[in-house]
Amino acid sequence: MTLTVNDLRVHYRTLRGEVRALDGVGFDLADGEILGLAGESGCGKTTLGKALIRLDGRMRHAGGTVTLDGEELPLSDDRAMNAYRFHKISLVPQYSMSALNPTRRIGRMVRELLASRGVSVDTDELHRRLALVGLEPGVLDRYPIELSGGMKQRAVMVISTLLDPSVLIADEVTSALDVSNQQAVVGALTGLRDKGLVTSMIFVTHDIGLTSHIADSIMVMYAGKLAEKAPTKILTTAPRHPYTKMLIGSLPQVGARYADKPLSGIAGSPPSLLDPPAGCRFRDRCPLADRQCAEEPPVVEIAPRHTVACWKAA
Amino acid sequence: MLTLDRVTKTFRAGAFGGGSVTAVDRVSFAAAPGELVSLIGESGSGKSTIGRMVLGLTEVSAGSLTLDGERVRPGKDFYRRVQGVFQDPFSCYNPVFKADRVFALIRRAYHPGVGDREWADRVEKAVRDVRLDPGQVLGRYPHQLSGGQLQRLLIARALLLDLRFLVADEITSMLDASTRIDVLNLLAGLKERGLGVLYITHDLSLGTYLAEKTVVLRNGRVVERGDTQKVFGNPLHPYTRTLLAAVPRLNQPWTAAVPLDACAYHEGGASPGDDLYETEPGHFVACAALPACGRTRA
Numbered sequence: 001m002t003l004t005v006n007d008l009r010v011h012y013r014t015l016r017g018e019v020r021a022l023d024g025v026g027f028d029l030a031d032g033e034i035l036g037l038a039g040e041s042g043c044g045k046t047t048l049g050k051a052l053i054r055l056d057g058r059m060r061h062a063g064g065t066v067t068l069d070g071e072e073l074p075l076s077d078d079r080a081m082n083a084y085r086f087h088k089i090s091l092v093p094q095y096s097m098s099a100l101n102p103t104r105r106i107g108r109m110v111r112e113l114l115a116s117r118g119v120s121v122d123t124d125e126l127h128r129r130l131a132l133v134g135l136e137p138g139v140l141d142r143y144p145i146e147l148s149g150g151m152k153q154r155a156v157m158v159i160s161t162l163l164d165p166s167v168l169i170a171d172e173v174t175s176a177l178d179v180s181n182q183q184a185v186v187g188a189l190t191g192l193r194d195k196g197l198v199t200s201m202i203f204v205t206h207d208i209g210l211t212s213h214i215a216d217s218i219m220v221m222y223a224g225k226l227a228e229k230a231p232t233k234i235l236t237t238a239p240r241h242p243y244t245k246m247l248i249g250s251l252p253q254v255g256a257r258y259a260d261k262p263l264s265g266i267a268g269s270p271p272s273l274l275d276p277p278a279g280c281r282f283r284d285r286c287p288l289a290d291r292q293c294a295e296e297p298p299v300v301e302i303a304p305r306h307t308v309a310c311w312k313a314a
Numbered sequence: 315m316l317t318l319d320r321v322t323k324t325f326r327a328g329a330f331g332g333g334s335v336t337a338v339d340r341v342s343f344a345a346a347p348g349e350l351v352s353l354i355g356e357s358g359s360g361k362s363t364i365g366r367m368v369l370g371l372t373e374v375s376a377g378s379l380t381l382d383g384e385r386v387r388p389g390k391d392f393y394r395r396v397q398g399v400f401q402d403p404f405s406c407y408n409p410v411f412k413a414d415r416v417f418a419l420i421r422r423a424y425h426p427g428v429g430d431r432e433w434a435d436r437v438e439k440a441v442r443d444v445r446l447d448p449g450q451v452l453g454r455y456p457h458q459l460s461g462g463q464l465q466r467l468l469i470a471r472a473l474l475l476d477l478r479f480l481v482a483d484e485i486t487s488m489l490d491a492s493t494r495i496d497v498l499n500l501l502a503g504l505k506e507r508g509l510g511v512l513y514i515t516h517d518l519s520l521g522t523y524l525a526e527k528t529v530v531l532r533n534g535r536v537v538e539r540g541d542t543q544k545v546f547g548n549p550l551h552p553y554t555r556t557l558l559a560a561v562p563r564l565n566q567p568w569t570a571a572v573p574l575d576a577c578a579y580h581e582g583g584a585s586p587g588d589d590l591y592e593t594e595p596g597h598f599v600a601c602a603a604l605p606a607c608g609r610t611r612a
Contacts, residue, residue: 040490040491040492040493041461041490149357178356178357178516179356179516179517179518179557179560179561180356180556180557180560181356182560182562183560183562183568186562206490206491207491207562208491208564209562209563209564212562212564212565213562213567233565236564236565237565246492247491247492248564250491250492250494250495251491251519252495252498252519252520252522252523253519253563253564254518254519254546254558254561254563255522255546256519256522257522257523257524257542258498258499258502258523258524262499262502263495263499263523264495264496264499265462265491265492265493265495265496265499266492266493269460269463269493
């Protein structure tokens with residue numbers, strides 16, 4: 001098991017109290033596994049990715065543990081995390097455009113970054129890795145502004161994985177790209193895993209259609225909690241949580257037409273996490289909800305590797 | 315009726331404006347009342363520039379762009395009939411004012427004579443028309459509303475005018491899957507009421523969901539256009555095929571685009587001056603730029 005997250009709680013400090021963005025999430029990430037993390041805005045998927053890298057000033061580690069390759073990560077100790085960050089666990093941010101220094105050529109940025117970690121640059125290896133994501137060695141002599149959005153995203157992917165991390169977190173890396181670039185970036189990410197440059201990966205996105213192409217299993221989160229986690233095939237064809245079902249039902253596929261069959265969204269919006277209601281957090285929007293749902297549903301493994309937090313699913 | 319006839323937009327570029335970039339190159343299509351036309355293309359294809367020209371926010375360099383037979387003349391009278399909704403609903407509201415201030419601004423500019431009582435009724439009707447509950451959304455600040463609600467309030471704002479044509483530029487790309495479809499269904503409802511809609515997107519599946527007609531753009535040029543089902547049922551341009559093949563589908567692996575063996579434009583016998591060739595009624599395609607065409611650029 002590369003990564004084990006157990007009952008992780010991360011809160012944001014605000015003037016009006018603590019926002020429980022991540023409220024008790026637990027899962028395992030196996031060696032070589034790509035886990036897709038899906039859910040709507042505010043469900044805590046980005047917070048989960050960030051918590052594994054660095055808690056910023058507003059975030060507080062309120063409980064739970066994260067174990068990476070047998071060692072517990074010192075999440076709340078920013079300085080102690082330096083030993084893990086970029087070496088063992090690395091991140092590809094959503095907007096690669098703002099992650100690159102506009103005044104440095106890519107090659108110089110790589111050299112400086114590696115020097116700061118006391119590692120020297122192996123040019124052949126670097127070229128090989130660029131080729132793996134479909135970039136020419138020439139990009140090293142270019143400034144970020146000279147690259148397209150998709151190229152920048154792939155350049156950042158190479159930089160993030162230079163030290164062969166155990167876990168790579170890809171946070172919405174394809175959201176700003178168009179379909180042909182999305183395909184290239186997703187292909188490059190799979191390539192990194194297949195070549196063993198990263199052991200496992202968490203692919204955060206709100207696009208379940210795209211996740212199903214890359215992920216071995218998919219975890220759906222809702223309002224800071226886990227809703228359902230299952231192997232990709234099962235989650236997309238036979239979901240058990242009503243939220244997952246409705247989320248997949250609201251996806252327009254190419255060829256679906258309003259005139260033939262209008263799709264429907266999910267009415268309502270997620271509860272405020274400042275003071276979340278007790279019980280199932282989806283129950284106000286759920287067509288199946290009844291009195292039992294006022295109690296918190298336990299996370300149950302209803303089949304091997306298929307866990308659901310819903311009273312109605314078991 | 316919106317009509318574009320060989321509309322071209324050239325921007326000055328380079329250090330001293332010496333060079334020029336043709337963002338939109340001889341684009342022609344039309345959108346009738348009650349028709350939703352989707353404009354599909356990747357970043358930099360010129361789709362938003364077309365939207366901005368329709369709204370009169372950018373001037374047309376060459377060609378003619380007319381709405382109900384008149385040239386676009388930005389001004390109060392024009393914006394009474396034509397409105398746009400854009401990608402980011404959060405940046406369209408002033409965070410220090412309540413969200414429904416956008417309605418008050420419309421009243422001040424366009425309906426100063428309307429009484430309080432009647433105006434409240436009109437706002438309530440417009441809000442209901444976008445399938446929102448007035449009690450839930452009126453009198454709230456932008457941060458208290460979801461992206462989908464804010465986006466729908468902007469459409470309601472447009473409905474308070476004498477709206478004939480709506481430009482929707484990537485209006486769902488910032489929204490979650492669960493609310494995205496509600497906004498799209500709303501556009502379908504507007505269309506049924508006789509409104510013309512220009513729906514700009516890079517997402518093929520969203521474009522095909524609603525549109526009667528589709529225009530596929532690449533590098534500022536139309537590569538294929540026509541009835542949505544004809545364009546995507548039988549794509550005749552290699553670029554349309556590549557786009558279709560790259561769309562992620564649930565539980566279906568990506569397949570390579572099927573290559574074309576003949577250029578529909580040249581095989582069909584287009585006359586040399588045509589930008590597009592009509593292969594069947596309502597289906598136009600540009601040259602596929604195969605080696606046999608003897609052209610380098612599509």
